[in-house]
Amino acid sequence: MNIQKLIQQIEKKKSMLSVGLDVDLDKIPKHLLDLEDPIFEFNKAIIDATQAYCVAYKPNIAFYEAYGLKGWKSLKRTIEYINAYYPEQFTIADAKRGDIGNTSSRYAKAFFEDLNFDSITVAPYMGKDSVEPFLEFEGKHTILLGLTSNPGAEDFQFLKSDAEFLFESVLKTSQTWKNSQQLMYVIGATKADYLKTVRKLVPNSFLLIPGVGAQGGSLEEVCKFGLNENYGLLINSSRGIIYASSKEDFADKAGLKALELQAEMAKYIN
Amino acid sequence: MNIQKLIQQIEKKKSMLSVGLDVDLDKIPKHLLDLEDPIFEFNKAIIDATQAYCVAYKPNIAFYEAYGLKGWKSLKRTIEYINAYYPEQFTIADAKRGDIGNTSSRYAKAFFEDLNFDSITVAPYMGKDSVEPFLEFEGKHTILLGLTSNPGAEDFQFLKSDAEFLFESVLKTSQTWKNSQQLMYVIGATKADYLKTVRKLVPNSFLLIPGVGAQGGSLEEVCKFGLNENYGLLINSSRGIIYASSKEDFADKAGLKALELQAEMAKYIN
Incomplete structure (x- = not known):
């Protein structure tokens, strides 16, 4: 998905919400455990x-890998379901990968081609040649840990x-890499004070903001310092939405929680 | 596997060789492609x-993920095969994972329990609480990117x-973490000059050294600066061994290549 389409969705839905699909079998409603x-499900x-209330879904890959082959199948079915029924959603493989060049290409292929995610989170420690292979895929995005x-x-x-802090070097240096217009950054909501600095270094990039809600970040602060003219924010909530109820009404309650967050976000979207 | 057993294997086989299982279907002998x-295989x-010539196997997980479900199955069969027939081998999941606490626990579970690897490579960028969950597994090892x-x-x-360079801070700081005796470090052979510095900071830790061979590192230099009283080195070669031949004799040629490296290593092991 290109950025323009994402921006349109943000405007249309008046939402910057990403829903984290971090599924833990110990936490989901018991009646689901009998299903295949x-x-x-x-x-x-x-x-x-x-x-209806979000513009992105972000499965954290660890939760699926933890269930081995079965988990990998569930992940595949999940991303296929989103792509088939809600292709307007921006999809994020929260995988935090990163390896030397030819190996990063493999990860890119796995997530961008085999699973057809729009984006993937990547760790910066190994530098340029560990990230650029991800940036070679047109219409796909790489979300670097900042x-x-x-x-x-x-x-x-x-x-x-x-x-200069290390995270500042990561932002600055990565902007010099090839196809850096396909970069986004993970910036924790718990660090909202630093969003001003971040915005000076990457004024145009989208930021994926985890940590609103359960981790204690403030939506107001994030919007105050993080918004740019294209909105430029994807604000994630995982546990706060998906585990809003552990009973049979879990989906309804998740919907209400998402609506609540969307309504707060709408204040910042014209 | 505990470290003592690994040291015994190094002495018994006079080898510090880790064989990297980075399987690329475009590079393996054509006659294998007809098999299930x-x-x-x-x-x-x-x-x-x-x-007979190595003490460790290191599949790079990216190569398996690139083939989706099928690749994941092959990985599982591979690690099960090693654990069943060659339980004396130290196994390394070269996964370069790392995420916030509860999520790292999930990755640890996937690789240490579901797949029963002895160790996993982990990226340090997210710091202490992203690494410590891996260190909670007794008898398992975490190999931090240095x-x-x-x-x-x-x-x-x-x-x-x-x-102080960032990698030095990573070594020093990580040594203060809980269960840090279960830490090892990735130190590229192409950076042998820095092994002296590394050994000052982590005199007792095992180092996983990639980059000997195809990437141009020198075994002699690595041994000169990297050996400690427990040997303390696992020296990896992937492509140089597994793709020594692309014909039906690929396994024999791989064996010879491994033997060649083992014979060089034997000079440094008493």
Whole structure:
């Protein structure tokens, strides 16, 4: 999907919401466990109930890999369902991959071609030749980890070199790479103070913001410092939406929670 | 597998060789493509032919993910084959994962429990709480990216903060984490100059050294600066061994290539 289409969806739905599909069999309603593919059935219900209020879906790949072959099948069915029924949704494989050149090409093929995701999250540590292979796929996007929302972000991302934090170097340097217009960045909502700095370095890029809700980030702050003229934000919520209820009404409750977030976001979208 | 057993294997076989199982269907002998699971059949033949000369196998997960469900099945069969027939081999899931805490736990479960690998490679960018979940698994090892062998390593790993390169901070800081005795580090052979520095910071840790052979690193230099009293090195070769021949004799040729590397390594093992 190209960016223009994503922007249109944001305007049409007055939403920047991404729904994180991080499915944990211990947390989904018990009655689903008797079905043949509980993970897919859960996702399908959540997607049908939330799609009117969001513009993106983000399965975190770890949750699927944890169930081995079965999980990988559920992931495939999930992305195929979204692409078939809601092709206007922007899809994010939250995989945090990154390896040397020819190996990164393999990951790119897996997620962009075999699974047909619109985008993938990638770790920057290995530098340019680990990321550029992802950027070779036209109409696909690479979401680089910039500033993450977890406590461990303090360990390395704020190391300072020439008066510049590591995450700033990641943003600046990556903008010089080939096809960098296909880059987006993960910027944790818990670090909203730094969004001003981020916007100076990557004024035009879309930012994927995790950490609103369960992790304690503020939507207002994120919008205040993060919005650009194309909106430029995808704001993710996972647990807060998909586990809003653990009973048979789980999909309805997820829909309501998504609507609630969308309504708050609508204030910032003209 | 505990470290003591790995050290015993190194002494017994006079080898520090890890064989990288990076299987590309475009590169394997054509006659295998008619079989039901060519990736597994290729691996099985390579493993049988090389196991006497190596102490570890390292499938790079990207190559399997690129083939979707089918690839995942081949990976599972491969690791099960090694664990069943050659349980003395140390197994490395070269996955370069890393995510926030509860998500890293999922990856750990996938690779340590579902697939029963001895170790996994992990990217450090997200810091402590992204790595510690891997370290909670007793008898399992986490191989943190320190200094990688690709050109992009220059982009961030050598950023300097307080007179210290980022990769040095990664080594030092990670040694303070819980269960850090289960940490190992990826240190590219193409960066052998820095092995002295690395050994000052992590004298006791095992290092996984990619980049000998195809990527141009020197075994002699690696041993000179990298060996410690427990040997402390796993030296990987992938393409140089597994694609030594593209004909029906591929396994024999792979065995010979592995033997050649083992014989060189034997000089450094008493």
